[in-house]
Amino acid sequence: MTLTTYKWSVEEWHELVNSGLLEGKPVELLEGEIVEMSPESIEHSYTKDSVVKYLRILLAGLADVRESHPITLDNSEPEPDIAIVRLPESIYRNHHPYPQDIYWLVEISNKTLKKDIEQKIITYARNGIAEYWVIDLVNKKLITHTQIQNNSYSKVAEYQTGTVSPLTFPNIKIAINKLLLF
Numbered sequence: 526m527t528l529t530t531y532k533w534s535v536e537e538w539h540e541l542v543n544s545g546l547l548e549g550k551p552v553e554l555l556e557g558e559i560v561e562m563s564p565e566s567i568e569h570s571y572t573k574d575s576v577v578k579y580l581r582i583l584l585a586g587l588a589d590v591r592e593s594h595p596i597t598l599d600n601s602e603p604e605p606d607i608a609i610v611r612l613p614e615s616i617y618r619n620h621h622p623y624p625q626d627i628y629w630l631v632e633i634s635n636k637t638l639k640k641d642i643e644q645k646i647i648t649y650a651r652n653g654i655a656e657y658w659v660i661d662l663v664n665k666k667l668i669t670h671t672q673i674q675n676n677s678y679s680k681v682a683e684y685q686t687g688t689v690s691p692l693t694f695p696n697i698k699i700a701i702n703k704l705l706l707f
């Protein structure tokens with residue numbers, strides 16, 4: 526028996542969210558499907574909180590650093606752990622950030638590593654997200670994805686020490702040891 530799942534549009538997803546039916550349920554829209562989000566471990570939660578605080582200091586006045594909020598893509602509305610988006614914050618009063626608003630995304634992965642580097646990466650590249658970082662808590666490294674070609678990232682780099690600079694802000698040096706806390 527083959528199962529066919531119903532594909533939700535972003536508009537239908539918004540109606541469902543606004544209805545209150547999903548209130549308190551840890552789900553997101555990914556590739557037109559409603560998928561369950563994993564609960565955060567202590568390491569994940571602490572890392573996210575610490576990295577957000579660090580990036581907000583580094584990017585003050587340059588970008589908005591959003592934590593676990595939706596972004597609106599073609600057929601998805603995922604909630605990346607961290608989204609670095611353009612200012613002013615007031616433009617998100619009526620909509621979540623669109624691809625053209627996003628400088629880069631960060632996912633913090635332990636149990637979700639496979640989903641983050643196999644599924645979400647496709648969605649992000651197809652939507653033109655120029656830079657996608659994965660903080661890999663399992664293997665203790667930062668994985669950066671850049672240079673979109675054919676709905677994929679052609680440049681992947683891994684870091685365990687040193688600094689990294691985002692494409693949008695090449696003069697900003699982000700210390701790897703401030704991202705890899707475990």
